[in-house]
Amino acid sequence: MDTTFPRQLKRQAARYPNRPAMREKAYGIWQTTSWGEMLRLVRSLACGLHEAGLRRGEHLVVIGANRPRLYATMLAAQSLGAIAVPLYQDAVAGECVFPINNAEVRLCVVEDQEQVDKMLEIRGQCPQLERIWYDDARGLRNYEQAGLQSLDALVVAGEAFDRAHPGFFDEQVEQGQPDDVAAMFFTSGTTGNPKGVVHLHRGLLDRAGAGARFDKLGPGDEVLAYLPPAWIGQNIFSYAQWLVSGYVVNCPESSATVSIDMKEVGPTYYFAPPRVFEGLLTSVMIRMEDAGALKRWLFHSAMGLARRVGPDLMDGKPVGAWDRLKYRLGDWLVYGPLRNNLGLSRVRVAYTAGEAIGPDLFSFYRSIGVNLKQLYGSTETAVFVCLQPDHEARADTVGVPCEGVQIKLSETGEILVRSPGLLKEYHKNPQATAEVLDAEGWYHTSDAGFIDAAGHLKIIDRVKDVGRLSGGAHDGAMFAPKYVENKLKFFSHIKEAVAFGDGRDRVCVMVNIDFEAVGNWAERRNLPYTGYTDLAAKPEVYELIAQCVEQVNADLSRDERLAGSQISRFLVLHKELDADDGELTRTNKVRRGFIGEKYQALVEALYAGKREQFIQTQVKFEDGRTGSVSATLQIRDAKTFAPVKEAA
Amino acid sequence: MRQIDMDQTGESGSAGGAAASAGAKKIGEVILDVKNISLRFGGVKALTDISFDVREHEVRAIIGPNGAGKSSMLNCINGVYQPQEGSISFRGQTFRHMNSRQVAEMGIARTFQNLALFKGMSVIDNLMSGRNLRVKSGLLAQAFRHPFAGLKWLGSAQQEEEQHRAFVENIIDFLEIQAYRKTPVGTLPYGLQKRVDLGRALAMQPQVLLLDEPMAGMNLEEKQDMSRFILDVNDEFGTTIVLIEHDMGVVMDISDRVVVLDYGKKIGDGTPEEVRGNEEVIRAYLGTSH
Numbered sequence: 028m029d030t031t032f033p034r035q036l037k038r039q040a041a042r043y044p045n046r047p048a049m050r051e052k053a054y055g056i057w058q059t060t061s062w063g064e065m066l067r068l069v070r071s072l073a074c075g076l077h078e079a080g081l082r083r084g085e086h087l088v089v090i091g092a093n094r095p096r097l098y099a100t101m102l103a104a105q106s107l108g109a110i111a112v113p114l115y116q117d118a119v120a121g122e123c124v125f126p127i128n129n130a131e132v133r134l135c136v137v138e139d140q141e142q143v144d145k146m147l148e149i150r151g152q153c154p155q156l157e158r159i160w161y162d163d164a165r166g167l168r169n170y171e172q173a174g175l176q177s178l179d180a181l182v183v184a185g186e187a188f189d190r191a192h193p194g195f196f197d198e199q200v201e202q203g204q205p206d207d208v209a210a211m212f213f214t215s216g217t218t219g220n221p222k223g224v225v226h227l228h229r230g231l232l233d234r235a236g237a238g239a240r241f242d243k244l245g246p247g248d249e250v251l252a253y254l255p256p257a258w259i260g261q262n263i264f265s266y267a268q269w270l271v272s273g274y275v276v277n278c279p280e281s282s283a284t285v286s287i288d289m290k291e292v293g294p295t296y297y298f299a300p301p302r303v304f305e306g307l308l309t310s311v312m313i314r315m316e317d318a319g320a321l322k323r324w325l326f327h328s329a330m331g332l333a334r335r336v337g338p339d340l341m342d343g344k345p346v347g348a349w350d351r352l353k354y355r356l357g358d359w360l361v362y363g364p365l366r367n368n369l370g371l372s373r374v375r376v377a378y379t380a381g382e383a384i385g386p387d388l389f390s391f392y393r394s395i396g397v398n399l400k401q402l403y404g405s406t407e408t409a410v411f412v413c414l415q416p417d418h419e420a421r422a423d424t425v426g427v428p429c430e431g432v433q434i435k436l437s438e439t440g441e442i443l444v445r446s447p448g449l450l451k452e453y454h455k456n457p458q459a460t461a462e463v464l465d466a467e468g469w470y471h472t473s474d475a476g477f478i479d480a481a482g483h484l485k486i487i488d489r490v491k492d493v494g495r496l497s498g499g500a501h502d503g504a505m506f507a508p509k510y511v512e513n514k515l516k517f518f519s520h521i522k523e524a525v526a527f528g529d530g531r532d533r534v535c536v537m538v539n540i541d542f543e544a545v546g547n548w549a550e551r552r553n554l555p556y557t558g559y560t561d562l563a564a565k566p567e568v569y570e571l572i573a574q575c576v577e578q579v580n581a582d583l584s585r586d587e588r589l590a591g592s593q594i595s596r597f598l599v600l601h602k603e604l605d606a607d608d609g610e611l612t613r614t615n616k617v618r619r620g621f622i623g624e625k626y627q628a629l630v631e632a633l634y635a636g637k638r639e640q641f642i643q644t645q646v647k648f649e650d651g652r653t654g655s656v657s658a659t660l661q662i663r664d665a666k667t668f669a670p671v672k673e674a675a
Numbered sequence: 676m677r678q679i680d681m682d683q684t685g686e687s688g689s690a691g692g693a694a695a696s697a698g699a700k701k702i703g704e705v706i707l708d709v710k711n712i713s714l715r716f717g718g719v720k721a722l723t724d725i726s727f728d729v730r731e732h733e734v735r736a737i738i739g740p741n742g743a744g745k746s747s748m749l750n751c752i753n754g755v756y757q758p759q760e761g762s763i764s765f766r767g768q769t770f771r772h773m774n775s776r777q778v779a780e781m782g783i784a785r786t787f788q789n790l791a792l793f794k795g796m797s798v799i800d801n802l803m804s805g806r807n808l809r810v811k812s813g814l815l816a817q818a819f820r821h822p823f824a825g826l827k828w829l830g831s832a833q834q835e836e837e838q839h840r841a842f843v844e845n846i847i848d849f850l851e852i853q854a855y856r857k858t859p860v861g862t863l864p865y866g867l868q869k870r871v872d873l874g875r876a877l878a879m880q881p882q883v884l885l886l887d888e889p890m891a892g893m894n895l896e897e898k899q900d901m902s903r904f905i906l907d908v909n910d911e912f913g914t915t916i917v918l919i920e921h922d923m924g925v926v927m928d929i930s931d932r933v934v935v936l937d938y939g940k941k942i943g944d945g946t947p948e949e950v951r952g953n954e955e956v957i958r959a960y961l962g963t964s965h
Contacts, residue, residue, distance in 0.1 A: 054844035055856065165849075166907065283854035650899075 072103035075185025091138025223454030234448035235267035289370030337394025385517030409448035494529025504591025590670035703731030712761035784881035794861030805878025
């Protein structure tokens with residue numbers, strides 16, 4: 028695909044000048060930006076940025092939620108041959124220092140006062156940071172720092188420059204080549220500094236095109252852009268594929284209104300990590316438990332039918348006429364209204380990725396008629412490596428290699444990928460680049476997995492995380508922590524779990540309760556609590572979690588290879604694991620090593636067989652201040668089962 | 676947070692030799708002057724000879740122990756109670772008694788200690804009710820606005836509704852309650868209801884906003900949010916604010932001047948620092964040793 032992002036924009040604007048390109052809800056009304064208007068905006072911004080000194084090959088940082096003008100800014104930078112570097116909007120100021128210095132960023136465009144404050148705070152550490160533009164001027168009236176300006180002013184300056192140099196923009200776009208660097212994404216990185224993943228126009232657009240052709244995306248599709256734009260998935264779904272397919276990207280009003288906006292927009296192409304689908308399901312279940320007896324009965328009997336025949340219908344397998352008729356009735360009474368309530372009525376293709384999805388959760392959505400599928404990819408591969416075709420979606424695989432992708436397995440079981448969408452390099456980090464990209468062009472994913480009989484890729488865990496137990500009854504048994512944690516997390520009452528066991532004689536876990544689900548559970552039982560810490564320490568809650576742990580153990584005991592990974596002791600943490608405290612990555616994955624060090628006292632208590640342990644931890648509030656929470660945590664033993672030998 | 680930022684602005688301004696107060700707000704002339712107010716309920720003296728003034732664009736706090744007469748003072752200002760003695764001047768006009776409707780029309784709005792919202796109505800409708808005084812079109816035009824929206828002579832009500840709705844949407848955006856537009860107010864958490872109550876008062880486009888314990892019953896985070904909104908209202912719209920509050924930390928942080936009442940009498944008046952050092956105030960709050 029010999030094209031670049033700005034050329035793609037010009038093509039869409041020539042084809043559909045008046046069709047909507049993006050919508051943004053402002054003051055309660057969806058405001059539309061057409062492709063023609065988008066091109067004019069990008070043109071002005073590009074001219075303005077050029078005048079402000081942005082040059083070919085230089086990096087421009089963009090920080091904020093999904094806003095049309097911020098996406099336009101990325102396009103403007105790319106029009107000039109500069110490189111867009113989106114950063115996570117919820118990162119604390121300190122976390123922005125490394126990327127900004129690493130990419131030698133002089134200019135940045137941010138969303139609002141919150142982001143401006145962050146940039147001003149780190150200016151001392153990033154002396155080269157000259158100019159800051161902001162999209163939303165609220166609260167910034169009295170700011171008089173040098174180099175701070177509104178995006179409106181940049182547009183006005185750009186318009187003036189454009190009038191004086193009418194051929195400038197088109198000439199700049201022509202100069203840009205597919206093999207130029209288009210964007211850089213910083214990976215959250217579980218240890219050390221984040222790494223800047225450098226991608227070319229060609230790679231990103233090739234992958235976006237492959238994905239779009241796989242699912243036949245076109246100008247008629249609608250997408251809701253609600254995940255952080257700094258994450259490559261969001262960038263592919265609401266930027267690269269938007270420019271390739273010409274569909275409409277809708278930006279929600281605020282993060283709190285996503286579910287409302289979702290209902291109003293009715294996206295046809297939808298992506299969400301498993302935890303979002305889980306959250307939706309939890310909220311449905313909670314509301315159903317509060318519903319009247321008749322509704323509850325209707326819901327549960329309809330869902331019983333859906334569980335039995337829904338996935339088969341979705342997979343195009345034969346289903347009896349009587350069941351079909353009943354399912355049709357269920358669709359009219361329950362599934363349809365439910366899909367509508369979740370904003371999933373019009374969804375043609377929905378994807379989930381990033382972590383394992385529970386089989387019950389996965390089949391719930393498929394059973395109510397949502398074409399939920401899985402994909403496999405990462406920042407380094409520009410997302411699309413494997414995709415599940417329609418009718419072949421399964422909870423435990425991630426699909427077949429998509430167009431242009433080659434996959435092979437190394438001797439250690441690591442998955443290696445070759446694809447046109449691979450990263451060019453890690454920015455200024457040849458050593459890290461050499462670790463993942465070999466001479467033959469294979470990218471080392473560091474995921475362990477295999478290809479099953481049907482040709483679908485199956486992921487077990489990270490290669491480095493797959494450990495062994497040592498000593499005790501299960502000496503030398505395989506320990507896949509993620510596998511255990513995921514099994515626990517599939518319970519709606521458990522939000523997060525951290526499993527320890529590598530090099531130890533048994534497996535112990537720390538559990539985070541899901542405040543909403545457990546809170547509701549407690550209320551229905553008239554169990555009073557004052558807050559998260561109090562609720563987490565209730566004996567009744569421990570009993571509830573113990574049941575979950577026991578069920579996981581029963582499940583694990585059925586697989587001879589994994590029976591040793593049964594959980595022998597557990598505790599419920601007194602605070603939610605939080606990215607602000609460094610316990611989760613920005614994409615909400617647990618940082619097992621860090622947690623192990625931070626809560627060392629707890630880990631030791633788990634293995635020392637203690638009944639309780641006092642712990643005090645620092646927490647960071649959203650405004651950047653710190654405080655501490657302390658509690659004495661109970662530790663429980665869990666029931667384990669003898670391995671069941673499967674009958675041959 | 677905001678305060679800190681504004682201070683930084685001020686510092687960098689003075690470092691450059693430019694006007695240090697460029698970023699600071701401008702406190703103007705006296706717009707509300709309360710003189711020698713006394714209020715009695717039968718033999719109970721609720722307020723005795725209270726005098727204080729409020730300057731334009733300032734945040735003025737009224738503090739005092741329970742039963743000191745703070746709410747009664749606000750009720751006198753907005754005409755709910757009729758004081759037996761004294762007068763109240765607003766923008767040069769002097770009144771013996773205030774009249775609630777007149778007060779509202781003059782641009783004084785208030786929120787209540789125990790919320791005055793329509794619990795069954797949505798957030799939008801509650802805020803729209805705050806626009807009531809500003810609706811110009813008549814009942815008939817209002818009643819027929821939907822079927823005849825296209826007709827110019829009857830469509831005026833529709834146009835007006837749209838203007839009011841746009842104003843209310845600004846408030847929703849300002850108070851960050853977009854997610855609750857259509858939610859019945861009664862089902863919202865208390866902290867949010869307080870925010871809606873503030874929004875309803877703001878919908879009147881007031882020049883002076885009387886806030887009766889805007890942070891009562893809130894947790895720390897809600898208090899921080901509310902403080903920020905009050906400062907923002909004061910800063911962005913230039914609204915003068917008179918507030919009653921029990922949380923001393925909040926009062927000292929956000930107000931420009933403070934009046935202290937005790938047993939219906941004024942015992943202190945000045946900047947937070949002055950009041951903090953006032954012997955009588957300390958005695959009223961901490962009690963005396965005999």
